[in-house]
Amino acid sequence: xxxxxxxxxxxxxxxxxxxxxxxxxxxxxxxxxxxxxxxxxxxxxxxxxxxxxxxxxxxxxxxxxxxxxxxxxxxxxxxxxxxxxxxxxxxxxxxxxxxxxxxxxxxxxxxxxxxxxxxxxxxxxxxxxxxxxxxxxxxxxxxxxxxxxxxxxxxxxxxxxxxxxxxxxxxxxxxxxxxxxxxxxxxxxxxxxxxxxxxxxxxxxxxxxxxxxxxxxxxxxxxxxxxxxxxxxxxxxxxxxxxxxxxxxxxxxxxxxxxxxxxxxxxxxxxxx
Numbered sequence: 001x002x003x004x005x006x007x008x009x010x011x012x013x014x015x016x017x018x019x020x021x022x023x024x025x026x027x028x029x030x031x032x033x034x035x036x037x038x039x040x041x042x043x044x045x046x047x048x049x050x051x052x053x054x055x056x057x058x059x060x061x062x063x064x065x066x067x068x069x070x071x072x073x074x075x076x077x078x079x080x081x082x083x084x085x086x087x088x089x090x091x092x093x094x095x096x097x098x099x100x101x102x103x104x105x106x107x108x109x110x111x112x113x114x115x116x117x118x119x120x121x122x123x124x125x126x127x128x129x130x131x132x133x134x135x136x137x138x139x140x141x142x143x144x145x146x147x148x149x150x151x152x153x154x155x156x157x158x159x160x161x162x163x164x165x166x167x168x169x170x171x172x173x174x175x176x177x178x179x180x181x182x183x184x185x186x187x188x189x190x191x192x193x194x195x196x197x198x199x200x201x202x203x204x205x206x207x208x209x210x211x212x213x214x215x216x217x218x219x220x221x222x223x224x225x226x227x228x229x230x231x232x233x234x235x236x237x238x239x240x241x242x243x244x245x246x247x248x249x250x251x252x253x254x255x256x257x258x259x260x261x262x263x264x265x266x267x268x269x270x271x272x273x
Contacts, residue, residue, distance in 0.1 A: 005047070005054035006177055010089035010182040011112075013104055015122040016096045021160035022046070022057060025170065050073055050170050053177075058084045085111060089221070090173050091178065097123040097157065100139060106146050113149050113257050116222040126157035151245065152254030152266075155242040180256050182223060187215045196246050205234045224259040232264040 010018045026048050031230055046057040085091055091112045095105055100123065112119045117259045121139075136155065143153055154172045158165045202210040210228040216225050227243065229235060240262065248254050 002052075002054055005056040006173070007056050007058070007087060008173060009084045009091045010057045010092055010094060010127045011085060012094035013096070013102070013108075016094045016174075017100055017129045017160035018094045021094060021122065021124065021158070021166075022094075024160055024163040024166050025050075027056065051174065052066055053174060057245055058088065080113065082197060085117065086115055088117055090120065090177050092120050092169070092173065094121050094122045094124050094160070096249050097125050097135065100135070101142055101146075109147055109153075113147060116257050116259065118173075118174060118180050118222075118256050119150065119153055120169065121155040122160075122174050123155055123157045124160050125157050126164070127162070132157070150255065150257050151248055159191060176255055176270055179253060180222055181220050182251075182253075183220050184217050184223075186214070189215045189217065192247075193243075196243065196250075200242065202229070205231050210235055222257045222259055223253060225261075227260065227262045228264065229262060230264065232262045235262050 010022055012018050026046060048055045048057055059160070085108075093105065093109055093112065097102065109119055109121075123129075123135075123139075126132070136157075136191070139155060144151075147153065154176065156165055156168055156169045156172055193212065197212050201211060204210075213228040215225060215227045227235075227240075233246055238261065244258055244260050247258070
C-alpha cells in the first residue's frame with residue numbers, strides 16, 4: 001500500500017525559475033515558462049512520485065509585494081499561492097542566487113514557518129554565482145538572524161534550467177518530511193530532559209527554583225511539545241529556547257519548525273502518596 005502523497009509547493013518571487021524547476025522534477029514540460037515575470041497565473045497540481053513516495057506538486061503563481069499586486073487576476077494568483085503554502089507539507093522556496101534573500105523572500109519564508117511547514121531553499125542559477133562559498137556563508141548568517149524560529153534550514157544550490165542537483169533537492173524534501181512526521185516517546189523525552197535540566201537548571205523566581213516536571217509530544221506535522229512545570233508563566237523565554245535548541249540537536253530536529261508550549265500541571269507519571 002502506497003503512503004499518502006506528500007503535498008509539495010514550489011513558491012518564490014516571479015521569474016526565479018519555479019516552473020522550469022517543476023518541469024525538471026517531473027521530467028517533461030508540463031508548465032508554460034517564459035522570460036516574462038508572471039507567466040504562471042494559476043496554481044497547478046501535478047501527481048507524481050519520487051523513490052516510491054507519491055508527491056502532489058503544486059507550482060504557484062509568483063508572489064509579489066502587496067504594493068506591486070496590480071489587477072484582480074494577479075491578486076487572486078498571490079492569494080492562491082499563500083493558500084498553497086497553507087495546504088502544503090513541504091515548501092520549496094526558489095531563490096535567484098544572483099540576487100538572493102530579498103525582503104519578499106524572507107516574508108515568504110516566514111509565512112511558511114508560521115504555518116508549521118517544512119522549508120527548503122533552492123538556490124537557482126547557481127552556475128552564475130562566482131563566489132559560491134562566500135554566498136553560502138552569508139546566507140546562513142542572514143537566516144540565523146532573520147528566521148531564528150528554525151535552526152538549520154537546508155539550502156540546495158541548483159540550476160533549474162540544466163536540472164543540476166534536482167535529486168539532491170528532492171532527497172532533502174523527503175528527509176525533512178520524515179523528520180516533520182517523527183514522534184518521540186514521552187519516556188525518551190523525559191530521560192533527555194532530566195539530563196539537560198541537571199546540566200543547566202531553570203532560574204530562581206522569588207528565591208525558589210522553578211521545577212520542571214515533564215515533557216511530552218502531543219502531535220506531529222509539525223512536532224508539537226508541551227512542557228509542564230511549576231510557575232510556568234515565569235519560565236524565561238531564554239530557557240525555553242535553550243530546551244528547544246537542545247531538542248533539535250539531541251533528536252535530529254534541525255531544519256523544521258517546532259511548536260513548544262509551557263503549562264502548569266501535576267505530573268501524571270508520578271504516583272500520588
